[in-house]
Amino acid sequence: xxxxxxTLIKNYDVAGKYFDRNAIDSLKSYFETGTARVQAxxxxxxxxxxxxxxxxxxxxxxxxxxxxxGGNAYTTRRYAACLRDMDYYxxxxxxxxxxxxxxxxxxxxxxxxxxxxxxxxxxxxxTVRGIQIMKDIARAxxxxxxxxxxxxxxxxxxxxxxxxxxxxx
Numbered sequence: 001x002x003x004x005x006x007t008l009i010k011n012y013d014v015a016g017k018y019f020d021r022n023a024i025d026s027l028k029s030y031f032e033t034g035t036a037r038v039q040a041x042x043x044x045x046x047x048x049x050x051x052x053x054x055x056x057x058x059x060x061x062x063x064x065x066x067x068x069x070g071g072n073a074y075t076t077r078r079y080a081a082c083l084r085d086m087d088y089y090x091x092x093x094x095x096x097x098x099x100x101x102x103x104x105x106x107x108x109x110x111x112x113x114x115x116x117x118x119x120x121x122x123x124x125x126x127t128v129r130g131i132q133i134m135k136d137i138a139r140a141x142x143x144x145x146x147x148x149x150x151x152x153x154x155x156x157x158x159x160x161x162x163x164x165x166x167x168x169x
Contacts, residue, residue, distance in 0.1 A: 001107065003099035004030045030100055036147050041094045043145035044138045044153075051141065052087045055133040063126050072123055086130050089160060090138070096156035105156060110163050128161045 002010070008026055012019060019027075044051065060066055066073040066082075073082045088109070095104045117124065135157030142150040 001095070001099065001104045002101055004101050007101055007103065033100070033152065036149070037098050037100060037152065039145055040138075040142035040147050040150060040153050041098045043141045043147070044090065044094050044097075047141050048087065048090055051090060051134055051137045052083055054137055055086060055130055056083050058133050059126065059130045062129065066126055072121070072126070082130075085127070086134060089131055089157075090134055093134075093138070093156035093160065096159070097153065102156060102159045105159055105163070109160065113164070124164055128164055131157055131161050131164075 005027065008023055012023060060073065065071050067079065068074060073079045092105055092109045095108075096102050116122075117127075135154055138157070139150050139153040142153050147153075
């Protein structure tokens with residue numbers, strides 16, 4: 001798993017270049033936002049179970065057909081699997097949040113997800129909606145924890161949903 005610093009170093013190393021002003025500014029921004037990113041991740045982590053539970057409740061309230069007979073989250077086993085996956089997305093979103101880099105999402109979450117979901121018949125649009133609900137709740141948790149500008153919390157969630165949406169063709 002790479003973070004913003006190792007990715008920047010790799011890119012400049014491959015190009016055989018010294019850091020320029022853009023690289024220095026990028027590093028400065030990464031370190032200046034580090035405390036806020038860690039603070040947001042801590043707030044999310046300490047409330048992860050509640051975030052998943054609340055997001056699941058809201059998702060099933062919006063899309064009740066998912067938990068009705070024939071729905072993809074019908075039966076206790078499938079319902080639990082849905083919440084497990086939401087927890088999985090939330091956990092990896094916090095990793096990406098701290099790293100300020102989305103590579104972990106590609107490597108550990110998104111790679112092979114299309115094949116898995118297709119083979120299991122998991123619909124993408126409710127998954128995307130659940131992730132967006134978690135994003136809103138996670139951002140609110142970060143704000144409640146004192147993170148002044150928590151807009152950066154959206155990035156990993158938006159990345160996941162954008163990538164999932166693109167592969168659902």
